[in-house]
Amino acid sequence: MTTPNFQTTLFEALVENTDGAGGLSDAQAKHEPANFLRHAGSLSMSKIADGLIDPKLVLSWLLAHLGASAFFVGLLVPIREAGALLPQLFTAPHVQAMERRKWAWVAGSIGQGAAAAGIVLAALTLTGHGAGAAICALLAVLAVSRSICSVSYSDVLGKTVGQSRRGAATGVATSLGAGAVVIFALALMSGLVDRATLVLLAITLAALLWLGAGILFSTLWEEAAPGAGEHRHWAN
Numbered sequence: 001m002t003t004p005n006f007q008t009t010l011f012e013a014l015v016e017n018t019d020g021a022g023g024l025s026d027a028q029a030k031h032e033p034a035n036f037l038r039h040a041g042s043l044s045m046s047k048i049a050d051g052l053i054d055p056k057l058v059l060s061w062l063l064a065h066l067g068a069s070a071f072f073v074g075l076l077v078p079i080r081e082a083g084a085l086l087p088q089l090f091t092a093p094h095v096q097a098m099e100r101r102k103w104a105w106v107a108g109s110i111g112q113g114a115a116a117a118g119i120v121l122a123a124l125t126l127t128g129h130g131a132g133a134a135i136c137a138l139l140a141v142l143a144v145s146r147s148i149c150s151v152s153y154s155d156v157l158g159k160t161v162g163q164s165r166r167g168a169a170t171g172v173a174t175s176l177g178a179g180a181v182v183i184f185a186l187a188l189m190s191g192l193v194d195r196a197t198l199v200l201l202a203i204t205l206a207a208l209l210w211l212g213a214g215i216l217f218s219t220l221w222e223e224a225a226p227g228a229g230e231h232r233h234w235a236n
Contacts (some may be wrong), residue, residue, distance in 0.1 A: 105149050
């Protein structure tokens with residue numbers, strides 16, 4: 001009998017039922033404990049980052065602080081929502097043709113991190129209309145990157161985590177993300193740190209979290225999808 005390693009022990013502690021392959025192939029099932037933890041870790045970082053750069057609260061306050069007009073503030077939420085949904089109509093066929101769709105999520109996560117870093121740079125160097133236009137454009141890049149993550153995640157989760165355990169992976173991430181947002185909100189209300197400084201630090205942390213999530217997700221063990229590979233330039 002082999003002794004369970006740390007990853008297997010933690011996996012068994014986080015899920016209620018570890019019996020059965022849950023629809024996974026034999027090869028994929030061997031990697032499920034490590035893959036589960038990578039899913040939980042990557043998605044947790046992504047959800048925390050998402051909360052730290054919320055357009056309705058964080059970015060709208062930042063634009064007002066930088067002297068951008070109400071026109072740009074009003075564009076934030078529509079850009080975020082439309083940018084996260086509409087591109088899926090065009091990206092979905094390309095993602096579905098990939099042999100290993102984890103690379104789409106990796107690209108989307110790194111894209112979000114790069115856009116968040118750009119927002120910090122814009123906030124440090126621009127004011128007024130220039131800041132508003134730059135941050136809205138970078139938010140559009142972030143939203144499109146987010147759409148790529150959205151269209152690829154369910155497929156990757158279904159291929160790498162058993163059916164009865166998928167909810168646990170996303171549940172851990174949702175709980176950690178919600179907790180982090182509450183802590184951030186309390187820090188904003190406390191007044192202990194200058195609000196502008198705290199907001200820029202939060203967006204910087206979001207950028208780092210998305211980059212880290214992409215790196216961690218790239219280590220998932222994912223079998224090549226049968227019949228995929230038509231657009232091989234998307235995948236490794």
